[in-house]
Amino acid sequence: MKLLIVEDDATTGSYIARGLREEGHAVDLVDNGREGLIAATSTAYDVVVLDRMLPEVDGFTILKTLRGAGFTTPVLLLTALSEVEDRIEGLQAGADDYLAKPFAFGELSARVAALARRPQALEAETVLRAGDLEMNLITRKVTRSGVEIDLLPREFALLEHFLRRKGRVQTRTMLLESVWDIGFDPGTNVVETHVSRLRAKVDKPFERALIETVRGSGYRIVA
Template identity: 50%
Template sequence: MVGGRCRILVIEDDRETAEQLVEALATNGYEVDLAVDSDDGLSRGRSAEYGVMTIDRMLPGIDGIAIIRRLREEGIVTPALIVSALGEVDDRVRGLRAGGDDYLVKPFAFAELLARVEALARRSDSVVKETVLRAGDLELDLVSRKVSRGGRNIDLLPREFKLLVYLVRNQGQVVPRAMLLQHVWDLHFDPTTNIIDVYVGRVRRKVDAAQAYPLIHTVRGVGFCLRAPC
């Protein structure tokens, strides 16, 4: 895991959702502050000591995106995760995401929420530019694009390599399917089939076959997790 657990600001007016969010984040070691309306959210957000904030898209009387805009205009760069019940991701959210923020559509799996918060928190840290990634006895050379496990070379297609890099970079984290599709294929749609599982299954066969322990694990209903035994 990267760094210590940072503080998180949750701006959410629905009580049950807020409680669930706070509990899910708190049990994963984050310190969480809750703001139940936009004024509270703005004043807390201005203190800028948060690593990540999650913002409900539909607060009473105001669009969550407007709050982010206000904070950005005041120079607050805390990464924001927009939690939306609006369904389809519209162009405004797409535009924001390019600026380093992320979105999540209600209802969501908490594992997915955690994965995205974690990703945003890490983005706010400085990213170390490494050339070799390791996970257990798996080694990925980002320059020569060679993959080996226990000294044995593994042949991967370019996309498979990209996928494995993403999983290794997020090792220990649950990576939801949608995030994989978004970061590995640059696609923003919901695969209604198990196609990602099948694809990851093939990568897993190449990586984990005839090895001492498996690296790639399926998290049922959510996505995948690359984990080396301690």
């Protein structure tokens, strides 16, 4: 198996990596959260062993980022916190298993093997497309006909919403709830304004419009 260990304690990290390598696994070891997140999103691993408390980027942030981007790689969370509430929090953040420190290497090895045996769900899409428009959810890069389009965070979220529901009409209420997290009509033209701005960037510079207005219903991006 190919494994990633993200552990900032040098002694613990070396201990885990050495033991797993002796069992015949290929192991990458990093000692901070930023490098761990980069490694986890750029290389295919069978299992990630992740410490909760890390410098630069903490384990929970890494977990939430991976799951939010659609990565289904099994993650074993290591932590010195062993209360039930801590375990629940870790699992809710996206961990597949939880091991409290101190631990026996044999148990860690068995848990890693068990995670690797689990049937994995199909990898979620990380690139969304409509015609010549492409959105990379990992790099947050949007291009059309190879031309990069600079979007503000809300514009990106709005376009992502359309792309995930390609060809389906999205009402004003749907957009308010999904993109703005507003469960009522604020009585403003916030949706219309952002759709107009998005069109100016995604459609106007190109020959064919992708975002359509469906009169009396809402908007959709053509399939």
